[in-house]
Amino acid sequence: MPGKNNTSDAFTGLEAAIVLIAFVVVAAVFAYVVLGAGFFTTQKAQETVYKSVEQSTSNFLLMGNVYGLSNNTTAGVNEVKFTLGLAPGAPDTDLTKLQVVFSTPNTAPVILTQNATATFATFSAKEGGAGPSLTSMTKNQQIEINFMVAPVPVNTQVNIEIRPSVGAALPFSKTTPATITTTNVLS
Numbered sequence: 001m002p003g004k005n006n007t008s009d010a011f012t013g014l015e016a017a018i019v020l021i022a023f024v025v026v027a028a029v030f031a032y033v034v035l036g037a038g039f040f041t042t043q044k045a046q047e048t049v050y051k052s053v054e055q056s057t058s059n060f061l062l063m064g065n066v067y068g069l070s071n072n073t074t075a076g077v078n079e080v081k082f083t084l085g086l087a088p089g090a091p092d093t094d095l096t097k098l099q100v101v102f103s104t105p106n107t108a109p110v111i112l113t114q115n116a117t118a119t120f121a122t123f124s125a126k127e128g129g130a131g132p133s134l135t136s137m138t139k140n141q142q143i144e145i146n147f148m149v150a151p152v153p154v155n156t157q158v159n160i161e162i163r164p165s166v167g168a169a170l171p172f173s174k175t176t177p178a179t180i181t182t183t184n185v186l187s
Contacts, residue, residue, distance in 0.1 A: 059090035059167040063142055066160070066174045068152070068184040075151035077158075077176050077184060081129070084162065085142045093137045095125050097165035102149060104158050112147050123147035152176050158186065 063085045068077030080102070086093065095114055100123050103109040114133065115122035125134050129144040137143055145162075152158060154176055162170040174186035 059087055059093055059164055060162050060170045061085045061087050062170065062172060066172070066186045068158075068174075068176055068180075068186045070151075070180050070182055070184065072151070073180045073182065076153040076156070076180055077149070077186075078151045079146065079148050080158070080160070080186075081144060081146045082160075083142050083144050084137075086137060086139050090139070090167075092139070093164055093166075094135070095137055095143070096135050098125070099163040100145060100147060101161040101163060102147065102158065104152055104156055106156070107150065109159075110149075120148050120150070154178055154180055 061084065063083040066080065066082040069079040069081065070077050072078070098114060100112040101109050102112060110121070112121060112123045114125055114135075117124060117133075124146045125137075125143045126132070126146070127134060127141060127143055129146070134143055149158075155178055156176045157173055158176065159171070159173050161172075176186060177184050
């Protein structure tokens with residue numbers, strides 16, 4: 001149509017382009033937010049998996065034999081000693097929060113906590129069985145756990161459980177020998 005001004009048609013095309021660009025920008029921002037939330041969720045899931053593995057595995061390994069000592073061989077074993085080490089990849093462990101649970105089929109479980117001197121209610125944790133009592137344990141370190149018990153007679157099963165503040169407990173059972181001597185290997 002001659003003589004008619006078609007400037008409104010040009011502005012409509014420009015407006016459509018602006019709206020299209022706005023949609024692309026909004027979609028890009030939305031995609032960035034969704035990806036960020038996905039990465040955050042993945043990171044939290046990974047942390048949860050690592051924490052659950054840490055909580056479900058025992059950080060301790062029993063190193064060598066469990067010994068039962070006796071100062072009265074007719075009464076039975078009255079002291080227990082064994083050595084612990086950290087499992088590969090296990091973090092350093094706070095021994096002040098460690099608990100040792102001791103029981104036999106005829107006795108109630110006794111929960112022992114750490115002290116510098118082994119008694120009927122406490123255990124000592126020393127490197128190599130000598131020196132000062134340790135408050136923490138690092139990798140490549142082996143500690144000797146030592147505690148007193150009420151006399152345990154011959155052929156009696158003893159149950160020991162190591163309970164760290166983080167990680168799964170390490171339970172094990174041993175039996176006193178048929179003949180008690182001053183130093184016995186519990187099998």
